[in-house]
Every structure is written in C-alpha cells, then in structure tokens.
Amino acid sequence: MNGTMTIVEAGPIRIHSYMSPADSVHVTTQLIETPARVIAVDAQFLARYADEVVAYARGLGKPLDRLIITHAHPDHYYGAARFGVPVHALPVVRDQIIAQGDGQDPTGAAVPVDAVTPTVRITPGVEVIDDIPFVYEALSGGEAADELVIKLPDQRILIAQDLVYHGIHLFLGNNDITGWQTAVRQLASYGSYDTILAGHGLPSGPEVYAELHRYLSDARELLGDDGDAYKKAIMDRYPAYGGAFVIDIANRYLFGNGHA
Template structure:
C-alpha cells in the first residue's frame, strides 16, 4: 500500500543554508544518510506515525542534530498541535490538523503547496486507520484551500490541485459509505468488517482486503453498526 515507496520531502527556500525534512521514512540508514547530505537540517516533521514515514525519524534527528516534530510525542522530540507555524529551511510552514487516515495525521502548507502524508495520495485513495467522521471533516478543510494548491503526497506523484482531489475523495467516500450501508443491511445483524469487505470489494484483488478492512471498520463505526 505504499505505491512506489514513501516520499521524503526536502523543504528549502531559495538561498537558505538550511532545510526542513518531512517524513524521513523507515529505518534505512543508506536512505537517511542520503537525506542528511541535503543538510544542514533545522527541523524534522512527521505527517503521522505509521512506520513507513516515522520509523527512522529519531535516528535521523540524532544524525543531523535537529528536533523531530510529531503529534504523537513518543515519535518525536518536539510536539505538534496541528495549529501552528514552524520556521525552518528559510520557510514559514503552516501545520494543519488533518486526522482521519490516522488520529495523529497533520499536513504542512508551504506557499502554494501542501504536504499531505497519507491523507491524500498521489494515486488512488487512502485507507482509514482513524475515524471516518474526522476524515470527512479533513477533506472538507482541504477542499476549502485555494485552487491550484499543489499536493505533495506521502506516496506517489504530486497532484496539481488539492481542491479537485479532495472533492473527488469526498465523492468516493460517500459512494463507498452507501455501498457499506447496503452490504450491512443485506447481511443483517452486526456484520464484521471482513464480511462487508467480501461483498463490497468482491472485484478487488484479495491481497488488498486487509487494508480495506481498516476502512470498512471505520465506516461501520461511523454508521453505528460496529
């Protein structure tokens, strides 16, 4: 579910001697060394706590002697609240709370771009390891950003307009929620996420079903069925 792998982003204003690093990625020392070579680094930022984004963060922070900013305090050395501006790499980086993919998901807005982690992917849609209600609210927040804001995602290629993508994600979630509701009614009682996946995702590669269960579980909870 990581597409081509995790994107590590290097943020630096023109002429700045320092940079900020978003999502150092897994604990792969060769990768961390390559990213460190972009330094000096004055801040490390995490979009969320999944290991493919955060596992190498503390090691990287020690390597470059920079604070690691994270919502989940056990992952970093400096807290993020999801409502602040961080100055790093010669830039003002606005932090937006964007929960839903995970409870600790944040996005980082820099000028006319936004780094979304796994909240919006460069291709396809994301899975939910958080709450659907939070995610729908997050998508509405992103859809209210200026048109033409570039998406720099945690996986896959960049996208030209966060508004268009957020609106498409909202439509997808509404359609999928209707399918889950219909499947639950067909199954009756209190169906498991797996039972719903077998109906709703019958035409999807079974290797993707475990990830689909995360999202279906969140949808059943949202519907008051779980």
C-alpha cells in the same frame, strides 16, 4: 534508487518527494530544500528506505536540519532514528507514539519507542525558516486521530501527508470516513495551493480532493462485515490504484485482529 523521487521547483525552495515501493505501502517522505538546509517530513516504514532518503538528502550538500513527524502511524515514524536529527511533532502526536510503545517493522526488526519519540514540540502557527513561512495546522479525525498539515503559502504548496492519498488505496483502519471527508473539505477550502503532497502516492494538484471524496463515498457504500468482500469490491471499483496491502492492514482494524 528503489523508491521514486519527484522534484517540485518552487522559487527559493525545492521539494524532493520520495515515494517508497509497494512493500512499504508507497509511503512518502518530503524533503524540503531551502537555501540553507533540508527539512524532512515523515520518516518511512522500513529502515532500508529511510536510509535511501537520508543518503539522498545528504547528497544535496546542505545540512539535514530536522525531521517532522505528522502523525502517529508507524509507517511514518519507524525510520526516524535513521535520520540522526532532532524529531519534531505536535505534542498529541508525540503522546500517541509513546503510548504505542516498542514495535516491530514488517521485516521483524525491533523499533524501540525511545529511538523514535519526537523531542521538539510543534505549536500550530507560523515558523519562518530561511525567510520562508512554514504554517503549521493541526487537524483531527480522518486517516489518523490527529495530523499535522504544513502550508507553504508563498510557494502555493500544501504538505497534507496522510490526509491525502494519490492513486493508492486508502487506509480506513481509523474507522472515521466522516472525519476524513470533513478534513478533505477543509483542505479544499484553503483554495490557494497548486501542489498537494500526499502521504501515500505522488504529488498532485487540487483535483485530488474530488478523487478522495469519491473514494470515501464508495468505501462507505461498500463496507460491510466481510473484509475480503470489501477488498474485492473496492479493488474492482479502483483497478488502477496501488497499495492493495493497505486494505489488508486496515481490514485487521476494521474486522478483527487489529488494535486501535
């Protein structure tokens, strides 16, 4: 396996958290294995890593039931067609994906928007799947304009995806540090979750919130009008973090050549 798989045991379910290698910005797909099925959360950037996730999921011996897309950043939905299952998302996320249109992944492969557009609407609230409550919550502002958070309260697991990075440089291209700090405070206020699943990086605990606040505060201090200078400064301050390529992508939005 090229990616890194971490398994979280939680009573009647297991979470298989797949983190891709650095060339795909360490994006994670969460596979929620219930007693009767497997539910995927986010779809990978590159087709080869999506295929790796799907092959692993099929190997669990239970049907892959659905794919949930949490937000409209291509690294989390370009691989959606490889899963071969219904794609679920908040309506606002679906609309944002459609608005971005056809794309190309980093290898140059075409990604037709029709192949990755969610078709099943997620409504915030509670859905019970195999006697397990899934709590869907929509948050606005931060890493992306709109994001879905999934709570598994009985298992004390919070699937935060891109509102949480763990040991990976943050994508600041949405230019909303204040909104991200607000969202992190809201996640921290939930209080009763021991396992936090990140959109980039390995699973963590609630201590990740303080790490995020510190990084965001440092980024606010260090951001100026020179992307190269910012990259050097933030990497010097966080030398152990991975995902330097994430800074390059964000800088194209912050300092030119990107599209909001």
